[in-house]
Amino acid sequence: MMHAQRGLHSESFTDKVTAISKIKAESVSKVYSSKKSQFVALDRVSFHVDAHEFVSFVGPSGCGKSSLLRILAGLETMTTGSLRISGHEIDGPGADRGMVFQSYTLFPWLSVRENIEFGLTLKGVPLFEKRAIADHFMELVGLHKFARALPKELSGGMKQRVAIARALANNPEVLLMDEPFGALDPQTKNAMQELLLRIWEKEKTTVVFITHDIEEAIFLSERVYVMQAHPGTIRQEIMIPRGLREVEDVKDSGAFLKLKKQIVSLIGNHEE
Numbered sequence: 001m002m003h004a005q006r007g008l009h010s011e012s013f014t015d016k017v018t019a020i021s022k023i024k025a026e027s028v029s030k031v032y033s034s035k036k037s038q039f040v041a042l043d044r045v046s047f048h049v050d051a052h053e054f055v056s057f058v059g060p061s062g063c064g065k066s067s068l069l070r071i072l073a074g075l076e077t078m079t080t081g082s083l084r085i086s087g088h089e090i091d092g093p094g095a096d097r098g099m100v101f102q103s104y105t106l107f108p109w110l111s112v113r114e115n116i117e118f119g120l121t122l123k124g125v126p127l128f129e130k131r132a133i134a135d136h137f138m139e140l141v142g143l144h145k146f147a148r149a150l151p152k153e154l155s156g157g158m159k160q161r162v163a164i165a166r167a168l169a170n171n172p173e174v175l176l177m178d179e180p181f182g183a184l185d186p187q188t189k190n191a192m193q194e195l196l197l198r199i200w201e202k203e204k205t206t207v208v209f210i211t212h213d214i215e216e217a218i219f220l221s222e223r224v225y226v227m228q229a230h231p232g233t234i235r236q237e238i239m240i241p242r243g244l245r246e247v248e249d250v251k252d253s254g255a256f257l258k259l260k261k262q263i264v265s266l267i268g269n270h271e272e
């Protein structure tokens, strides 16, 4: 009761923002320290990601994109600031976050199915349920015919499809992706972008996507945070208009090229 009364004024607004935002970062800084020097990789970075949103961070090498994602994943600690997922301060890695990295991180001795089921096995999910979940995600990424294959028998794109399926099988609240298609050839990369969008639309996952590829960020996202380096900060938030992707040959369309030019100049201006 007391809470309801307190919540009537400013606090109710704060509660509402926290409730809407799946991720809320406030003034996150990361300083790498050695005996001789200190390096500010992230300087008071604030952002939010709403539930079911697809948000990308794009920026030049060294702007702190990967540091930010590693902090979100709980693999790295921030130096100062606050970073909450569903209202809870991040305190180490957790099953609420699924990760897909650029480097292939499948267990080489496990089959496609076993890789996808890995987290479910750890959680003690009953066999029947585990099989059904893996079947669903193998179907979703188009690898059901490769259930028994080992990673060494797969192409780079197929490996990343397994990595996405494995991350999603654990039903994470947020999917964190660090340049997941960075090592793929352009054609495979395009196909993977299309696939990821289809999955995102179907599964309603909240996605945080890191890339240095501006086209990729515009094509995939609803919002893009443009970062700058030295120190790593967020320079601007760019809204990607709904329906942009519906246009044929979208990457050559006037609206797309305009957004690309805008982001190139934001990044370029700072690098001069």
Ligand SMILES: Nc1ncnc2c1ncn2[C@@H]1O[C@H](COP(=O)(O)OP(=O)(O)OP(=O)(O)O)[C@@H](O)[C@H]1O
Pocket: 032, 033, 039, 041, 059, 060, 061, 062, 063, 064, 065, 066, 067, 068, 212, 232
């Ligand atoms: N463990 C570390 N110790 C010291 N400095 C680090 C460490 N990790 C990253 N850095 C520095 O912090 C800065 C940001 O690195 P980070 O990898 O987060 O950037 P990035 O934007 O992902 O760059 P890239 O696209 O090149 O991977 C870089 O200048 C990097 O050299």
